[in-house]
Amino acid sequence: MQDNDATKLLEQQVKQAIAEKQPFNIRAGGSKDFIGVVADTVPTVDVSAHRGVVAYEPTELVITARTGTLIHTIKSTLAEHGQMLAFEPPLYTADATIGGTVAAAVSGPSRPYLGGVRDHVLGCRLINGQGHLLKFGGEVMKNVAGYDVTRLMTGAMGTLGLLMDVSLKVVPIAEHEVTLRQELDIHSALTRLQQLAGESPLITAAAWHDGALHIRLAGVENAVSVAASTFGGEKIEANFWSELNNHQHAFFDVDTPLWRLSVPPLTPELDINGATLYDWAGMQRWCFSNENAEKIRATAVAAGGHAQLYKADDKLKRTAGTFHPPSNEIMTLHKNIKNEFDPLGLFNPGRLYAAI
Amino acid sequence: MSQALFSEPQTPLTEEKRIGLIDAFLRVLPDESVLRADEELLPYESDGLAVYQQKPPVVVLPETVEQVQAILKICSREGVPVVARGAGTGLSGGALPLANGIVLGMAKFNQIIDIDEHARTATVQPGVRNLAISEAASDYNLYYAPDPSSQIACTIGGNVAENSGGVHCLKYGLTVHNVLQVTAVTIHGDVITFGGTAPDTPGYDLLGVLHGSEGMLAVTVEIVVKLLPRPATTRLLMAAFDNVDNAGNAVADIIGSGIIPAGLEMMDNPAIIAAEAFAQCGYPTDAEALFLCELDGTEEEVSDQMAKVEKIIARHNVTKLHLAKDETERMMLWKGRKSAFPAVGRLSPDYYCIDGTIPRRHLSTVLQKMAEWSEDYKLRIANVFHAGDGNLHPLILFDANIPGELERTEELGGKILELCVEVGGTITGEHGVGMEKINQMCVQFDANEITQFHALKNAFDPDALLNPGKAIPTLNRCAEFGALHVHHGELPHSDLERF
Ligand SMILES: Cc1cc2nc3c(=O)[nH]c(=O)nc-3n(C[C@H](O)[C@H](O)[C@H](O)COP(=O)(O)OP(=O)(O)OC[C@H]3O[C@@H](n4cnc5c(N)ncnc54)[C@H](O)[C@@H]3O)c2cc1C
Numbered sequence: 080m081q082d083n084d085a086t087k088l089l090e091q092q093v094k095q096a097i098a099e100k101q102p103f104n105i106r107a108g109g110s111k112d113f114i115g116v117v118a119d120t121v122p123t124v125d126v127s128a129h130r131g132v133v134a135y136e137p138t139e140l141v142i143t144a145r146t147g148t149l150i151h152t153i154k155s156t157l158a159e160h161g162q163m164l165a166f167e168p169p170l171y172t173a174d175a176t177i178g179g180t181v182a183a184a185v186s187g188p189s190r191p192y193l194g195g196v197r198d199h200v201l202g203c204r205l206i207n208g209q210g211h212l213l214k215f216g217g218e219v220m221k222n223v224a225g226y227d228v229t230r231l232m233t234g235a236m237g238t239l240g241l242l243m244d245v246s247l248k249v250v251p252i253a254e255h256e257v258t259l260r261q262e263l264d265i266h267s268a269l270t271r272l273q274q275l276a277g278e279s280p281l282i283t284a285a286a287w288h289d290g291a292l293h294i295r296l297a298g299v300e301n302a303v304s305v306a307a308s309t310f311g312g313e314k315i316e317a318n319f320w321s322e323l324n325n326h327q328h329a330f331f332d333v334d335t336p337l338w339r340l341s342v343p344p345l346t347p348e349l350d351i352n353g354a355t356l357y358d359w360a361g362m363q364r365w366c367f368s369n370e371n372a373e374k375i376r377a378t379a380v381a382a383g384g385h386a387q388l389y390k391a392d393d394k395l396k397r398t399a400g401t402f403h404p405p406s407n408e409i410m411t412l413h414k415n416i417k418n419e420f421d422p423l424g425l426f427n428p429g430r431l432y433a434a435i
Numbered sequence: 436m437s438q439a440l441f442s443e444p445q446t447p448l449t450e451e452k453r454i455g456l457i458d459a460f461l462r463v464l465p466d467e468s469v470l471r472a473d474e475e476l477l478p479y480e481s482d483g484l485a486v487y488q489q490k491p492p493v494v495v496l497p498e499t500v501e502q503v504q505a506i507l508k509i510c511s512r513e514g515v516p517v518v519a520r521g522a523g524t525g526l527s528g529g530a531l532p533l534a535n536g537i538v539l540g541m542a543k544f545n546q547i548i549d550i551d552e553h554a555r556t557a558t559v560q561p562g563v564r565n566l567a568i569s570e571a572a573s574d575y576n577l578y579y580a581p582d583p584s585s586q587i588a589c590t591i592g593g594n595v596a597e598n599s600g601g602v603h604c605l606k607y608g609l610t611v612h613n614v615l616q617v618t619a620v621t622i623h624g625d626v627i628t629f630g631g632t633a634p635d636t637p638g639y640d641l642l643g644v645l646h647g648s649e650g651m652l653a654v655t656v657e658i659v660v661k662l663l664p665r666p667a668t669t670r671l672l673m674a675a676f677d678n679v680d681n682a683g684n685a686v687a688d689i690i691g692s693g694i695i696p697a698g699l700e701m702m703d704n705p706a707i708i709a710a711e712a713f714a715q716c717g718y719p720t721d722a723e724a725l726f727l728c729e730l731d732g733t734e735e736e737v738s739d740q741m742a743k744v745e746k747i748i749a750r751h752n753v754t755k756l757h758l759a760k761d762e763t764e765r766m767m768l769w770k771g772r773k774s775a776f777p778a779v780g781r782l783s784p785d786y787y788c789i790d791g792t793i794p795r796r797h798l799s800t801v802l803q804k805m806a807e808w809s810e811d812y813k814l815r816i817a818n819v820f821h822a823g824d825g826n827l828h829p830l831i832l833f834d835a836n837i838p839g840e841l842e843r844t845e846e847l848g849g850k851i852l853e854l855c856v857e858v859g860g861t862i863t864g865e866h867g868v869g870m871e872k873i874n875q876m877c878v879q880f881d882a883n884e885i886t887q888f889h890a891l892k893n894a895f896d897p898d899a900l901l902n903p904g905k906a907i908p909t910l911n912r913c914a915e916f917g918a919l920h921v922h923h924g925e926l927p928h929s930d931l932e933r934f
Pocket residue numbers: 482483518519520521522523524525526528529530541561582583584585588589590591592593594595596597598599600601602649650651653654655656776777865866902
């Protein structure tokens with residue numbers, strides 16, 4: 080599809096919603112429709128036509144794109160200059176956009192090693208709940224003028240404003256990459272991962288699945304070769320990571336509620352029934368479980384983390400909630416902030432939390 | 436909407452109110468923690484930006500979280516502003532006291548609570564010095580990556596409040612990328628933990644928002660930072676050039692080639708001369724520009740990339756290329772760069788440090804403009820530059836004893852910052868807005884954006900008592916500042932597009 084600046088149209092749509100006090104859902108590619116609770120009684124504002132790379136300067140390591148721009152487009156634009164998004168956005172479908180990626184703050188396997196979305200956002204433009212088009216941050220790597228609204232928008236699930244464009248830090252694609260598989264029980268794998276992270280700066284992904292530890296090494300060729308021979312195991316195809324990231328791996332072919340657990344390093348196996356895949360060196364766990372939501376959340380909290388009901392039918396999502404509820408004090412701050420950005424409660428009502 | 440938006444200038448605390456406050460503090464703090472005599476207050480009159488001074492009515496030095504809570508509750512009840520303070524090395528007047536508020540010094544929060552060798556984290560109090568964390572972690576071959584040049588003195592609490600950077604942040608990130616969790620006390624006295632040691636926390640990224648918030652949202656009382664394993668190999672290359680453009684192009688080429696150096700720091704001739712005179716570190720004083728390029732990683736990685744870097748640099752008419760032969764020489768070469776501020780300070784009775792960031796491709800335009808203005812204003816400028824990420828530190832040399840020279844310096848500084856915005860950059864890369872750049876905020880942001888900033892503060896601090904008047908200007912102030920510019924001719928950059 081053609082590049083297109085839909086700023087005027089989107090501004091007009093927000094202003095109309097303000098005038099009518101009509102809440103709405105924000106949608107671009109729809110690849111993350113299943114994340115959070117989408118209100119089914121309100122209209123949708125479609126951002127997908129607002130697309131195109133606005134600025135890209137490879138030697139400055141910065142790209143700016145309209146939020147409807149496909150991840151595919153961004154990846155291929157960057158790849159032409161040997162660069163990439165360090166946080167490896169998942170493509171749950173080919174329609175995934177940069178706006179949705181930033182709003183949902185979803186990062187891929189490289190997260191523990193190269194950082195997540197929040198570590199690479201530099202600036203954004205957004206329309207707030209008063210209908211004002213605002214710009215925060217910028218296109219430079221270091222910028223502390225004003226509060227960091229861009230990070231606030233990252234992961235806010237579109238509840239604080241309509242994101243119009245985002246500027247992101249990009250990184251060079253490593254010259255060489257190897258994925259290794261080594262049979263290991265989960266307990267030994269978790270220990271080994273922790274050790275390795277302290278030893279080798281070349282690891283860019285580590286996951287445990289089906290009785291084996293999978294590791295990706297990236298860097299200059301001979302450094303990777305040396306590290307690979309130390310690590311051992313058999314070489315496998317790199318698409319293991321994209322399949323895992325995009326939830327296209329056979330592991331994800333299950334029709335049970337899917338939980339995402341985010342836990343500190345060194346967290347042992349948790350007492351939750353269900354098939355579990357360990358990504359992010361064990362810190363992000365995908366778990367298909369029919370266990371009681373309260374119990375799953377309590378188990379994650381006891382381990383120092385949290386649990387998000389990632390994929391489930393609407394009924395369970397509505398009763399159990401999807402995103403893990405924060406502490407009361409943090410929830411109060413959420414409500415205050417929501418009120419300061421979107422006093423009429425227009426953007427994505429209930430998508431993140433019922434009260435937001 | 437926030438009360439700060441149209442707030443009036445501060446009126447000093449009445450003596451009666453001051454005495455009442457002191458009494459209230461003495462009920463929750465030991466006598467020696469409530470500073471109130473003139474000579475005790477003197478050291479708190481300014482931060483690292485000594486041209487701004489204000490004697491605080493009272494300084495309190497709590498040592499427990501409960502005391503911080505009690506102090507904030509008193510201030511909240513009495514409607515008294517609070518300025519948190521770390522080591523006072525800030526360069527933008529962030530910790531500058533207010534005539535109508537107290538200074539909350541965090542110096543007694545100086546304990547490293549825990550180092551977790553396996554999870555590679557350190558739990559520290561906010562008054563711990565930046566360098567002390569790496570020193571304590573070195574037993575485990577770990578370190579804390581962000582290394583501001585002030586790291587011997589500045590505190591981690593101040594680093595979070597300013598989102599400080601260091602010479603290694605191109606590769607390892609700023610403070611915000613290296614802090615996992617912050618526990619803070621709100622103005623109402625509530626203790627809240629933001630972030631955590633899991634890779635993410637649910638909901639809004641409030642941990643991110645606290646970074647760079649200049650003590651205006653909450654008072655930090657504990658921090659968990661990420662520690663990194665020391666790289667197996669580190670090598671430093673010094674490259675000198677007879678013009679700044681060549682140096683700038685070499686930097687762009689290195690980064691464009693897919694190499695992210697751990698550090699990439701540039702200096703111009705006046706800065707080179709100053710640093711060499713100060714540190715005798717072996718810089719070629721006849722060079723117009725030099726940069727230090729550090730690579731770290733595995734032995735294989737570093738050797739491979741160093742060879743590539745040398746080749747790239749050779750294409751840009753380098754006049755001197757020197758690889759530090761050992762660790763001693765590497766530290767020596769860094770010492771020159773890290774002491775650039777005090778070094779320049781010796782050349783002149785006073786210096787003023789600017790902190791704009793620009794897209795690197797505009798470096799030569801910006802340097803050229805600065806050279807012209809330097810002539811116009813009859814003020815010398817030395818430049819140190821975090822070249823990898825475009826963060827420029829022009830140091831303006833002046834003499835505050837010459838009437839009008841400070842004012843000329845500030846005006847020149849303001850113009851440089853506005854130029855940074857004009858070329859697509861920002862008025863502050865790492866030192867913060869504080870009091871210093873408050874007017875330039877009106878150049879970088881429009882009224883709606885500034886209103887949104889105040890609104891965000893309002894969500895945390897509805898009575899605007901935490902460091903009020905700093906970092907975010909009132910719209911009144913912007914109107915006055917705008918008017919000032921109209922007076923001199925035209926509106927600042929009215930031709931500029933906002934994106
Ligand atoms: C010679 C020199 C070199 C420098 N080099 C660098 C550099 O390379 N990179 C860089 O980024 N900066 C640099 N700085 C600036 C300065 O050191 C940093 O901004 C530093 O983070 C300030 O820390 P501090 O403890 O001195 O904070 P202070 O100056 O005391 O305070 C700074 C701000 O933080 C707030 N604050 C402090 N503690 C708390 C707390 N516990 N809770 C809430 N708010 C708090 C204050 O209110 C104030 O707004 C340099 C300064 C000097 C003098």
